Amino acid sequence: MGQWLRRVLIVWLSVVVWMLPAHAVAPLYRVMKSQSALSFIGLQQGDKFTGVFKDFDATIHYAATDLPGSSLDVVIHLPSLDTRSLERDQALISAEWFDVGRFPDARFRTVAIRQTTSGPVGDADLTIKGRTKRIAFPFVWKPTAGGATLDARVNLNRLDFGLGAGEWADAGIIGHSVEVVVHLVLTAVPPVAVPAAQPTRR
Amino acid sequence: MMRLRSSIDRWGLVARILHWGMFLLFGVTVFIGFYMVDLPRGFAKYQVYSRHKSLGITLLVLAVMRWLWRLIDTAPGRPVMPRWQSIMSSAMVAALYVVMLVIPLSGWLYNSAAGFPLQWFGYIHWPALLDANPSIKVIARQVHEAAVYIFMGLLLVHIAAACKHHWVDRDDIMRRMLPFR
Numbered sequence: 472m473g474q475w476l477r478r479v480l481i482v483w484l485s486v487v488v489w490m491l492p493a494h495a496v497a498p499l500y501r502v503m504k505s506q507s508a509l510s511f512i513g514l515q516q517g518d519k520f521t522g523v524f525k526d527f528d529a530t531i532h533y534a535a536t537d538l539p540g541s542s543l544d545v546v547i548h549l550p551s552l553d554t555r556s557l558e559r560d561q562a563l564i565s566a567e568w569f570d571v572g573r574f575p576d577a578r579f580r581t582v583a584i585r586q587t588t589s590g591p592v593g594d595a596d597l598t599i600k601g602r603t604k605r606i607a608f609p610f611v612w613k614p615t616a617g618g619a620t621l622d623a624r625v626n627l628n629r630l631d632f633g634l635g636a637g638e639w640a641d642a643g644i645i646g647h648s649v650e651v652v653v654h655l656v657l658t659a660v661p662p663v664a665v666p667a668a669q670p671t672r673r
Numbered sequence: 674m675m676r677l678r679s680s681i682d683r684w685g686l687v688a689r690i691l692h693w694g695m696f697l698l699f700g701v702t703v704f705i706g707f708y709m710v711d712l713p714r715g716f717a718k719y720q721v722y723s724r725h726k727s728l729g730i731t732l733l734v735l736a737v738m739r740w741l742w743r744l745i746d747t748a749p750g751r752p753v754m755p756r757w758q759s760i761m762s763s764a765m766v767a768a769l770y771v772v773m774l775v776i777p778l779s780g781w782l783y784n785s786a787a788g789f790p791l792q793w794f795g796y797i798h799w800p801a802l803l804d805a806n807p808s809i810k811v812i813a814r815q816v817h818e819a820a821v822y823i824f825m826g827l828l829l830v831h832i833a834a835a836c837k838h839h840w841v842d843r844d845d846i847m848r849r850m851l852p853f854r
């Protein structure tokens with residue numbers, strides 16, 4: 472291999488290494504938990520009730536210009552559920568509903584994010600109670616100073632995940648459709664400087 | 674002819690229906706109340722609770738109707754009796770009228786403070802008195818139970834008094850409230 476060819480190769484490799492972390496994934500964001508809420512609205516005996524999951528972890532990579540490198544990955548810790556009723560909460564974590572003893576976490580993970588005329592839509596795998604369902608997740612992403620907000624509303628059918636099957640399946644007692652309302656306040660995490668990945672300029 | 678309103682010597686049809694109807698419903702509701710609290714959590718418990726609440730709301734409505742009817746209707750007169758007996762009798766009746774409202778009202782308050790919705794037998798939406806509230810919930814729960822015990826105590830005296838009038842005094846106090854003559 473000639474001297475010249477070796478130099479070209481080294482420069483090319485350096486450029487590739489430099490570009491890798493920047494382009495394999497879009498910028499990372501961290502959730503400001505105190506300002507964010509993962510809530511849901513259900514219907515019980517014709518009355519709306521609202522619940523929140525107080526504890527969840529989210530890994531969010533997003534850039535409108537780099538959807539292939541963007542992803543949303545959220546793990547929801549179900550025992551942190553709160554519907555402002557002790558009795559209802561106790562029922563919801565029991566085996567007939569979320570069964571948190573066996574399935575303490577739910578997971579939401581996008582496999583792809585695509586741009587539509589009305590905004591970005593995630594195709595996501597949602598796993599609750601051991602059952603995974605592919606859902607469309609349209610969301611609104613608004614850049615803010617130092618971060619962004621992510622807002623979304625999705626309707627789920629609780630029976631798709633075996634929540635309240637059997638006798639509880641009666642929609643007159645607990646409605647089948649549950650609206651999930653997501654409001655995340657995010658701060659951008661500065662990319663970690665990796666010395667080895669710095670460009671070698673000559 | 675059946676008379677809706679009461680007369681000097683007889684309770685009218687409305688008063689008698691309310692009296693005995695509520696007696697039966699109260700019995701059923703109290704029985705369900707004591708039975709349901711020990712059920713294991715699950716759908717059956719949920720359903721039984723809903724029935725209890727619907728029966729309780731029915732009793733609340735009946736109690737309000739009974740209050741109103743009592744104000745419109747003229748109660749039969751009392752036989753001559755010692756002054757202390759007359760005072761006791763009025764106090765008893767007043768206490769019964771108050772507690773028959775307090776029991777369902779506290780149940781309704783408890784249900785509201787617990788953040789639970791309510792539909793009357795699944796048909797009519799029944800509003801909550803207030804938003805979920807843990808401290809009021811605890812108080813309402815205690816009032817609900819205590820009022821039931823007080824009511825059962827009052828009822829015992831009430832029945833004993835009726836029996837005494839019938840078999841000891843041999844007046845028509847009991848007969849004039851009986852459903853059929």
Ligand code: HEM
Pocket residue numbers: 699702703704706707710722725726727728729730732733773776777778779780781782783784791814817818821
């Ligand atoms: C006159 C009507 C009513 C009667 C006689 C009645 C009687 C009772 C009794 C005997 C209990 C069991 C108490 C215990 O063992 O601790 C009970 C519990 C209960 N009642 Fe009622 N009740 C009435 C109306 C209502 C209404 C209108 C509601 C709600 C809208 C209601 C809601 C409840 C609830 C939720 C409990 C269970 C409390 C618990 O689980 O700890 N009740 N009631």
